[in-house]
Amino acid sequence: MNRRETLALLGTIAALPASVLAQQPNATRRLGVLSVTAADDAIGQARSTILVETLAAHGWKEHDNLRIDWRSGAGDRARIARLADELVALKPDILLAVGTPSVEELRQRTTTIPIVFAVVTDPVSQGFVKNLAHPGGNITGFTDYDGPLAGKWLEMLTQVTPKVSRVFVVYNPATAPFAPLMLRTIEDAARTLHVSVEAAPVHDAGSIAALASRKDGGLLVLPDFFTMANRAQLLAAIGEARVPAVFWSRTFVDEGGLMSYSTDSAEQLRRAANYIDRILKGAQAADLPVQNPTKFELAINLKTARALGLTMSPSLLALANTVVE
Numbered sequence: 001m002n003r004r005e006t007l008a009l010l011g012t013i014a015a016l017p018a019s020v021l022a023q024q025p026n027a028t029r030r031l032g033v034l035s036v037t038a039a040d041d042a043i044g045q046a047r048s049t050i051l052v053e054t055l056a057a058h059g060w061k062e063h064d065n066l067r068i069d070w071r072s073g074a075g076d077r078a079r080i081a082r083l084a085d086e087l088v089a090l091k092p093d094i095l096l097a098v099g100t101p102s103v104e105e106l107r108q109r110t111t112t113i114p115i116v117f118a119v120v121t122d123p124v125s126q127g128f129v130k131n132l133a134h135p136g137g138n139i140t141g142f143t144d145y146d147g148p149l150a151g152k153w154l155e156m157l158t159q160v161t162p163k164v165s166r167v168f169v170v171y172n173p174a175t176a177p178f179a180p181l182m183l184r185t186i187e188d189a190a191r192t193l194h195v196s197v198e199a200a201p202v203h204d205a206g207s208i209a210a211l212a213s214r215k216d217g218g219l220l221v222l223p224d225f226f227t228m229a230n231r232a233q234l235l236a237a238i239g240e241a242r243v244p245a246v247f248w249s250r251t252f253v254d255e256g257g258l259m260s261y262s263t264d265s266a267e268q269l270r271r272a273a274n275y276i277d278r279i280l281k282g283a284q285a286a287d288l289p290v291q292n293p294t295k296f297e298l299a300i301n302l303k304t305a306r307a308l309g310l311t312m313s314p315s316l317l318a319l320a321n322t323v324v325e
Contacts, residue, residue, distance in 0.1 A: 029280050030067045032087035034106060036099035036225035038074035043251055047269050054273035075229025077174060081105050094279055096272060099225045101175055103128055107139060114285040117141030118272040119265050121178040121223055123290055132290040140288045142268045144223060150182040151189035152261055153246045157218040158193050159313035160244045166217030168200035172226035182222055208233045212240035219245040242308055253299040253324060263293035297321045
């Protein structure tokens with residue numbers, strides 16, 4: 001090949017669209033991951049493992065043709081913002097945002113780098129995407145919530161003996177901006193179930209400890225990475241109150257909480273990895289629909305129920321996917 005032919009070939013390659021260049025097998029790509037959980041948290045570690053394994057199954061192998069920059073916010077909103085700055089400055093090919101605060105911070109810093117999200121509630125109302133079917137822009141992903149879910153949490157608390165007639169809804173307004181949406185659903189269900197509902201916002205260790213005084217009702221803990229990051233203190237306060245509680249993640253039940261009804265976050269990470277693969281191979285985030293959860297899991301800790309002197313409804317137990325004895 002002479003010099004003129006070589007220059008012509010190089011010019012042709014330079015003119016190729018990114019979607020074509022993205023498919024070159026020997027190119028090392030860069031993925032930035034911003035998670036709300038702490039790096040040493042068991043949940044975060046499990047999700048990281050799932051992500052790496054699923055990407056490898058698609059041919060994207062860390063330390064080979066894929067570099068992954070991991071950042072973990074440990075439930076600290078200011079830290080998440082700083083880490084978002086770091087990741088965007090690295091100019092990755094794509095970003096994965098796990099949790100609502102991660103999406104909020106990353107979207108403020110880039111409108112060009114594709115962002116795939118997972119474990120996020122109501123992305124349309126929060127302004128992350130235009131609509132689920134056609135997200136537009138540079139953001140798409142997978143939600144962890146569907147409309148009736150909050151009502152189901154409340155209903156679960158009514159299937160406990162002694163009967164619960166008052167429920168305190170626990171969340172941190174700073175990290176759960178979608179809480180008003182869920183509260184409306186819970187209040188609608190409360191009228192049908194003849195239960196009174198009251199918000200019980202928590203902001204720090206002191207307000208979590210104050211939950212121990214809520215001895216005159218049940219507790220409903222909304223999806224919130226603040227409560228996840230502080231779950232040990234939260235479970236201790238609820239244990240001291242000796243009241244029934246329902247949670248948004250099975251992790252709480254595994255660590256002593258009474259019951260949970262939740263989406264499968266592991267499945268969300270697998271599906272997010274599929275989108276990452278498709279975008280790295282040339283797909284546009286704007287063309288990939290946001291997908292609602294498809295798998296749900298009911299978990300009940302009978303050991304905790306016995307310790308609290310509670311009896312669970314047989315119909316509820318019959319529906320449980322997991323029963324901790």
